[in-house]
Amino acid sequence: MINIKVEGSQSESNSNILRRFSRRVRNAGIVEKAKSLKERKRPPSDTQKKQEKLRRLRRLEEVDKMIKLGKLPDRRRRS
Structure with a gap:
């Protein structure tokens, strides 16, 4: 799995940091990959x-x- 790290500046709000993190996770396809592994049928x-x-x-x-x-x-x- 890919680790995603987002660092915010002092003046940046938590919601902006969370939004950037969510966007990176979505673009990396981590959630879709995790779901496909979870529902994998042997x-x-x-x-x-x-x-x-x-x-x-x-x-x-x-x-x-x-x-x-x-x-x-x-x-x-x-x-």
């Missing part, structure tokens, strides 16, 4: 991918079974 691990695929396959088998039993209408594509 890529799924191999184990997570495998579990998700198994979950999908179990659901597909369950739907096929329900269709064969006549409890669900057959909406699969016929090719």
